[in-house]
Amino acid sequence: MIDALKQAEAAVAACFDTPAWATTERDLVAALDAAHRIEQRLAAVKLTLVRELDGRGTATAQGATSTAVWLRDRLRLGVGVARRLVELAATLDNAPPGVRAALTSGAVDVDQVRVIATTVETVQTTAGTEAADKAVGVLVDWAAQFDATLLRRLGTRILDHVAPDIADAAAEAALRAQESRAARDRHITISEQTDGRLRLAGILDTETxxxxxxxxxxxxxxxxxxxxxxxxxxxxDALADVCRLSLRTGELPENGGDLAQVVVTTGYDGLTRQLGTGALDSGPHLSSDAVRRLACDASILPAVLGGAGQPLDVGRQRRLISGPLRRALVLRDRGCAFPGCDRPPRWCDGHHIRHWADGGDTSLANAVLLCGHHHRHVHHGDWVVQLGGDGRPEFVPPTWLDPEQVPRRNHYHRRN
Known part of the structure; x- marks a missing residue:
């Protein structure tokens, strides 16, 4: 074996030294195919050697904690690569003879072998030895046409070809097992950051x-x-819009006796001067811009506070843009009124053209529907919102966008 490998190594080195530019295109393609077959056959030899060394305990005898660790140092591999090499060597050793023959013939590559071996093992457990032997032939034939990823996908229905009488029942059982795993593994983790932001992580089941x-x-x-x-x-921003829609419907269950809501506390003087920050009931603070944006379509609860911030006199809750006024606003704007936006009314906030904190009234003549994205854009940008002569909203762009500042309208929401 040593002599044969040395000869192979010398032959490969000679091929590397041969100038490819002098080879015809047809011969280049043939050489690529041959190199790939040799690579797979060498992989089979390598896996055989790894399996034998692992079985003899060579790694532990030489002081390593495992064969994977020994391979990492010996071959300068990443530990993950070395571990997978040991696992694949064991898989190939226990696989049906046809799988090993396919690799040694160069008909399949290592990744395909891993898929074939795993699939055949499942068939063996589900349908028996005869079906498993058939599966090897089918999968090897498929491997000549499809890569490992597609081969794995096709392998999920291998029983249709080798054991059709039990294929549907097995597929149903596999699907139920998959759904059970998904239900078991489902979770959402919410980690609060020091600045009030949240980090979301988790796994959703298929339906969710x-x-x-x-x-x-x-x-x-x-x-x-x-x-x-x-x-x-x-x-x-889409997730934020979905959450705002859920809050707006009023159909969420109560939380601590109150409707589900976002509560912001701010000073009236600061709000009117565009200087006051706000505090969420959960602790984090918001800028004055964020407070004024939220106040556009919020329930305002005036309160007189004592020196230490205790509420002394709480007034009547007043909805700024809601009920009949919001319905009239929807009938007029039909959705987000910003030019070119197609967001429907249910995704929109009612925005005061002249802010309520600046003395603007709550009326159809002082309101416009804006989606969450354009609501933020108007609050932070240089666009001017106004009503045209026909009472429809129009938007004057900033000079850097249009030096003529020609008013623009939303033509997406068609009207009869």
Whole structure:
């Protein structure tokens, strides 16, 4: 074996030294195919050697804690790669003869062998030895056409080809097992950061994942050519819109005796001067811009506070843009009124053209529907919102965007 490998090594070195530029295209393709077959055959030899060394305990005899650790040092491999090498060597050793023959013939590669061996093992357990032997032939034939990823996908229905009488029952059982694992593994972790932000992580089961995608996918498309948000930022804003919609419906269960709501406390003088920050009931603070934006479509509860901040006199809750006024606003704007936006009314806030804190009244003539993205954009940008002569909202762009500042309108929401 040593002599044969040395000869092979010398032959490969000679091929490497041969100038490829002098070879015809047809011969280059043939050489690539041959090199790939030799690579797979060498992989089979390597796995055989690893399996034998592991079985003899060579690694522990030489002071290593495991064969994987020994291979890492001996071959200068990553420990993960070395561990997978040991596992694949064991898998190949226990696989049916046809799997090993396919690798040594160069017909399949190492990744395909891993898929074939795993799939055949499942068939063996489910349908017996005869079906497993058939599965080897079918999978090897498929491997000549498909890579390991597609081969794995096709392998999920291998019983249709080798044991059709039990295929449906086995598929149903596998699907139930998958759903059981998904239900067991489902979780959401919410980690609060020091600045009031939250880090979300978790795994959703299949049904919840489908519901989430159905809810946020329509909201993650760019709103126009000037939308510079990253995909991650668009998903964040879509989730925020879904949460705001849930809060607006009033159908969430009560929390501590109150309706589900976001509570912000701020000073009236600071709000009117655009200087006051706000505090969430959960602790974090918001800038004056964020407070004024939230106040556009919020329930305002005036309160007289003592020197230590104790509430002394709480007034009547007043909804700024709601009820008949919001319905009239929806009938007029039909959705987000910002030019080019297609967001429907249910995703929109009522925005005061002249802010309520600046003395603006709560009326149809002083309101416009804006989606969450454009609500933030108007509050932070230089756009001017006004009503045209026909009472429809129009938006005057900043001079850097249009020096003529020609008012623009939303033509997406069609009207009869």
């Amino acid at each position: 994942a489908a519901a989430l995608r159905a809810a946020i996918d329509p909201l993650t498309t760019p709103t126009g050519p000037d939308d510079t948000r990253t995909p991650g930022q668009r998903r964040h």
